[in-house]
Amino acid sequence: MLRQCFLRCLLDSHAPIKLPHNVEIFIGRSKDTKIKDQSCSRQQITLRADCEECEVEIKPIGINPSGLDGFALQRNGVYKVKHGSRIEILLNNYIHVIDFDPPPDTEVSNNNKRKLEDEKHEISPRKKSKTQSELEQSSNIKEAMEDIWEEVDRGEVYVFTTKGVKSSQKIAAFDMDGTLIKTKSGKVHPVDTNDWQIAFPQASKKLTEKLNEDYKIVILSNQSPIGSGRVKVDDFKKKIEGIVAKLNVPIQVYLATGKGFYRKPAPGMWKVLAEQKNDNLTINMDISFFCGDAAGRAVNWAPRKKKDHSMADILLAENLGLKFYTPEQFFLGHSIANVPMIRPDFNPKELKPEAFNDSLISKEKELLVLVGFPGSGKSFLAKEIVERSGNKYAIVCRDVMGTWQKCASEATKLLQQGKSVIVDSTNPDIESRARWTTLAKNMKIQCRCARMMTTKAHALHNNKFREIMKIKHVPVNDIVFHTYKNKFVEPTLNEGFLQVIEVKFNPCFDNKRAENMYRYYLLEK
Incomplete structure (x- = not known):
């Protein structure tokens, strides 16, 4: 045949x-x-x-x-x-x-x-355990015969596999800074690549115990200074090699150098581990775990202790469905039952679709002024209104045109042509909105306001999602969000608006992969 x-x-x-x-x-x-x-x-x-x-x-x-x-x-x-x-x-x-x-x-x-x-x-967050026969096969996986460095996705991730590393269904994963090591100088951030020491005397012993229980020891660490060029990658490689030698156990190290999909709490590094670097063994998520110091512990969680710098580690564990430990839990046996923990202001898993508000489309010619954070859904809403209105509306966007003056000039032309116009910009205060109420008054048409109810935390999540998914959009840094929040004044009818409509964010995705990514915690704080 x-x-x-x-x-x-x-x-x-x-x-x-x-x-x-x-x-x-x-x-x-x-x-x-x-x-x-x-x-x-x-x-x-x-x-x-x-x-x-x-x-x-x-x-x-x-x-x-x-x-x-x-x-x-x-x-x-x-x-x-x-x-x-x-x-x-x-x-x-x-x-x-x-x-x-x-x-x-x-x-x-x-x-x-x-x-x-x-x-x-294999993409499911939890996977079934293998049979005894398969576990016996897993024990025959060949161990790494030498130390090797590899690049993934053009240097977005560096992977260091040390001699003796063996793949396993059981993963013991650790953060590095503040978990396995701390600075010698006592400063929060190391002064150079030599400024480190093992954080807990018990570290090597505890890792060896897990190794003897057939766990694969893994480090997952965010290291954006490499990506930004502030630290030379060759110098940092020497640091990693020194740390692994000091711990004296076979370890596979993952370093995320960028700010996108691979940076915790996004699941990129774990995905590389599970899909590329574990000899096709299915990871048992019920017995694997992650340990890290970025747990969202509030100030004074222990006497004279500062709050944790972020929640990246505990949120990575939650994204993956892994059991989580703080370093003090794992290495010292402390309990966190009474430790005050900070939770994210926005939970993407709880976001539900919202029905389109038909009142956003007017029978009369108008200026519709959008108000909201960058990433609050203004552009998506504007396009939806244009489509649902049968192109009776047109959009002027400051991100595209550059200045409000150019937007105003284009809006005037469109209104003279009989179109209604949507103003797609943040418009946080009375002054910025007055430009549009004045234009509407001069053109003798109505002016309404659509106020996006998306919170700052939610908008920051949306912005990070765009970055990870590489959606074409004008980059927005944190300063812009802070500036908007400080300048924001709630829009009212007294400004000259006929109506102020509150609009909730409506999530919409091109595919299941995008939706799954959106439902992860993506922000570190």
């Missing part, structure tokens, strides 16, 4: 794609793959199957990198892969498997079939 080849989605989100013998097939963003991510090109990779030799030639041609078994592929490079190889259409995302039918041999077929069944739901 003639052998066939298929490209199968690991999550079964679409039907297998047949790869005919010796025919070049283009794979990317399409209806066939169900990929809608704009980062993925329509022609992201090409595949040419050789059904006689049971191998597939892959050539990445998209702008953004693709991956093979966890490693980035060079654009326009040519690679040959075998039955069971895992291809990431977009690096770290949209994982597919090469599947020959019948397979090259029965043994490989059975192994890969079991592997596919085990991994189909």
Whole structure:
């Protein structure tokens, strides 16, 4: 019987794609793959199957990198892969498997079939434990024979695997600064890469105990100074190597150098661990854990103790569904039952869809002035009004035009043409809004206000979500949010508005991946 080849989605989100013998097939963003991510090109990779030799030639041609078994592929490079190889259409995302039918041999077929069944739901926050037989197989995983540094996603993450590291279903994960080490100088931040010492005398002993219980020891650390260039990566690598040597246990270290998907509390580093750096062993989330000092403990949680600098560690654990320990709990056996803990001001898991308010669309020509934080949903609302009104409204946006004067000039032209106009800018105070009520009065049309009820914490979350998902938008720093909050005055009818409408944020997502990301805690504080 003639052998066939298929490209199968690991999550079964679409039907297998047949790869005919010796025919070049283009794979990317399409209806066939169900990929809608704009980062993925329509022609992201090409595949040419050789059904006689049971191998597939892959050539990445998209702008953004693709991956093979966890490693980035060079654009326009040519690679040959075998039955069971895992291809990431977009690096770290949209994982597919090469599947020959019948397979090259029965043994490989059975192994890969079991592997596919085990991994189909690998993105789920909790996974089933393996059988005793599978655990015995796991004990035969080869340990790392040498120390090795690797880059992931063009240096967004650095991974250091030390000699002796073995993959495991059980992960003991730790933050680094303030958890495993502290500064020698006594300062909050190290003065240089030599300013460190082990934080707890019991650290090496406790890690060794977990290693003897077949845990894989992992460090997950945010290190943005590397990404910003304030610290040289080679100097920091020496620091990490020194810390691991002092702890004297095999450790796999993950360093997030940017501010996006890989930075805690976002789950990027853990995803690299689970999907690329654990020899395809499914992590048991019920017995794995994370330990870190960024737990959101309030001031004086212990005598003369400052509040924790952030909540990044405990929120990462909550995002992943992991048991969490503070360093004092894990290394010293302290209880946190009576420790005052600060919680985030915004919980993305609790956000619910809101129905569109039809009163936002007026039968009369008008100026509709939007008021709200950056990231509060103004632009989305404006576009929705234009669409629902049948294009009776037009938008003037300060982010696009640059100044309010240019916006006012364009608004005047549009109003003269018979259009209603939506003013898409923050408009926090009476002065900024008076420009529009005055224009409406001069044009002898009504002026209403749509006040976005999105809180500062919620707007900051939205801004971080845009950054992580690489949504094209004008970058906004924290200073802009603080400035808006300080200048904000509640809009009233006394300013000249016919009506002030309160608008709740309505979440809307292009795909399930985006929604899942949005529901994570993304802010560190």
